[in-house]
Amino acid sequence: MKNILVIGATGQIGSELTMKLRGIYGNSNVVCGYIPGAEPHGALLESGPAEIVDITNPEQISATVKKYNIDTIYNLAALLSAVAEARPQLAWKIGVGGLYNCLEISREHGCALFTPSSIGSFGASTPHVKTPQDTIQRPDTIYGVTKVTGELLSDYYARRFGVDTRSVRFPGLISYTTLPGGGTTDYAVDIYYAAVKGETFKCPLKPGTFMDMMYMPDALRAAVEIMEADPARLIHRNSFNIASMSFDPEIIYNKIREHIPEFRMEYELDPLRQKIADSWPDSLDDTCARQEWDWAPEYDLEAMTRDMILNLRKKLLVPEPAL
Ligand code: AKB
Numbered sequence: 001m002k003n004i005l006v007i008g009a010t011g012q013i014g015s016e017l018t019m020k021l022r023g024i025y026g027n028s029n030v031v032c033g034y035i036p037g038a039e040p041h042g043a044l045l046e047s048g049p050a051e052i053v054d055i056t057n058p059e060q061i062s063a064t065v066k067k068y069n070i071d072t073i074y075n076l077a078a079l080l081s082a083v084a085e086a087r088p089q090l091a092w093k094i095g096v097g098g099l100y101n102c103l104e105i106s107r108e109h110g111c112a113l114f115t116p117s118s119i120g121s122f123g124a125s126t127p128h129v130k131t132p133q134d135t136i137q138r139p140d141t142i143y144g145v146t147k148v149t150g151e152l153l154s155d156y157y158a159r160r161f162g163v164d165t166r167s168v169r170f171p172g173l174i175s176y177t178t179l180p181g182g183g184t185t186d187y188a189v190d191i192y193y194a195a196v197k198g199e200t201f202k203c204p205l206k207p208g209t210f211m212d213m214m215y216m217p218d219a220l221r222a223a224v225e226i227m228e229a230d231p232a233r234l235i236h237r238n239s240f241n242i243a244s245m246s247f248d249p250e251i252i253y254n255k256i257r258e259h260i261p262e263f264r265m266e267y268e269l270d271p272l273r274q275k276i277a278d279s280w281p282d283s284l285d286d287t288c289a290r291q292e293w294d295w296a297p298e299y300d301l302e303a304m305t306r307d308m309i310l311n312l313r314k315k316l317l318v319p320e321p322a323l
Pocket of ligand 1: 080081082117118119120143170171172173180182183184185186
């Protein structure tokens, strides 16, 4: 049985991953690490232990690791791409300084460490279509710079100190539970909220802007499966391309309209997000993840859209339309 610390446990991924890990490994074996101002609520607070763990504070991480006899850390603390451009120094402090703290503590205490990378670790000079696992990584954003640094540093700690570091490059993640906030791919979540609320959606990216996206249940499964994977089969560690769907604003808009025909979208471009999106791949090649740890997504755009609309109607108390 694992003893797990999730750092950044109240964020978009953390709030759902912590609950999933508790379901698998036991409620009392998964610690929800949060920072003041982002306290856990409801089931996340009530179902298991919670501690203040600021990733920039190594003493806090170390004390929690010792107190709960932690052997696995999920490091989910990060500023997303658009918000990181506004606060590059803080993005580095959390993304690289925070990861360094996790790596050192993992080295001292023998913990395995998961730190997500992103499609944002690629840049304009990367091949954009079916981006290979091993290719040019010269990102244009501070978010991407922290992600590439994190991949390299994590591989270094695995080679040099034997720390069991593993990672996946997440695409844009779509869920109905916790909002992302500050990413370039956030539009693909916001569009569902607008559609279900009956609002016209103002799309910040222009038609033809393709990016990889993934439904949260697949992303959570990837985070669990990569940490459970047989190390003898892993040729790569930090970090694996994973993929399930790639679309542009027109494709997701038209898919939603198959379910909500009266839904409308207009374009109101955000130049920063457009510039970032243009530098990111259109689609990733995830062959290595499929070969080395049997990665396979379950949701496509249609299955995700049905589930998002169903669950957002429940969450926002919007009745099903009469047939
Ligand atoms: C972002 O848009 O910044 C994130 C990501 C793709 O890493 N969702």
